[in-house]
Amino acid sequence: MKIVKNKMTKNLEIVYGNNRYDLWDALQDITSGEYAESGYEVPKGKICVLFGNWNTGKTVKNILDACDIPYTEKREEALSKELEKKFELEWYDEWASCGNCDKYVRTNASSLNWTPSYVLTKCGITCRHCVKDYTDDILDEFINNPRKAWQLEESFLEDEGFTLLDEIYESKNVMPEQILKRLQDEYKDSDFVFCKHSTGMFNVQFKVFMKARN
Ligand SMILES: [Zn+2]
Numbered sequence: 001m002k003i004v005k006n007k008m009t010k011n012l013e014i015v016y017g018n019n020r021y022d023l024w025d026a027l028q029d030i031t032s033g034e035y036a037e038s039g040y041e042v043p044k045g046k047i048c049v050l051f052g053n054w055n056t057g058k059t060v061k062n063i064l065d066a067c068d069i070p071y072t073e074k075r076e077e078a079l080s081k082e083l084e085k086k087f088e089l090e091w092y093d094e095w096a097s098c099g100n101c102d103k104y105v106r107t108n109a110s111s112l113n114w115t116p117s118y119v120l121t122k123c124g125i126t127c128r129h130c131v132k133d134y135t136d137d138i139l140d141e142f143i144n145n146p147r148k149a150w151q152l153e154e155s156f157l158e159d160e161g162f163t164l165l166d167e168i169y170e171s172k173n174v175m176p177e178q179i180l181k182r183l184q185d186e187y188k189d190s191d192f193v194f195c196k197h198s199t200g201m202f203n204v205q206f207k208v209f210m211k212a213r214n
Pocket residue numbers: 036098099100101102103126127128129130
């Protein structure tokens with residue numbers, strides 16, 4: 001069993017014996033896409049990323065079903081190998097797509113030091129590449145909001161005229177609400193954005209960016 005490109009139609013097909021099946025028709029519970037996640041890239045030679053439930057093998061069985069190829073363990077194994085060779089395979093419940101460009105970002109931490117490559121607002125998920133096109137609107141939800149911390153590059157805030165205050169706060173010592181109130185009392189005509197500095201097992205460090213209101 002092979003996955004090949006049909007030279008005439010340019011479609012990807014599963015070739016089994018003398019029969020050919022359109023791969024995209026067969027991928028019923030699977031979505032395909034590209035990465036917007038920092039540090040991720042589809043390796044050279046692979047077509048794209050497929051997001052599915054790979055645990056039970058059900059996904060591969062469904063593809064065989066959709067092609068009317070009778071199930072055997074050997075055929076399942078052959079198709080699994082083909083999918084692994086041609087695609088990056090990811091878990092559908094650990095990723096979500098950007099509302100703007102449709103590229104995919106992790107929504108589950110992959111390690112303790114992982115930080116999201118997206119911003120979540122009331123409009124949904126915006127990936128780090130698309131944030132710069134909507135920074136104004138997105139920042140509106142973060143400004144003077146002690147319940148939301150900026151987790152993308154700090155350069156986004158600097159580009160919008162915010163400057164970093166010196167102090168680093170520990171979540172175990174002080175509530176962001178208290179810090180915001182203190183800062184607003186001290187700098188009456190300024191706006192503030194909280195920003196995550198680091199995450200430990202039991203503690204989060206954060207800092208604050210400030211911008212004078214016009
Ligand atoms: Zn995007």
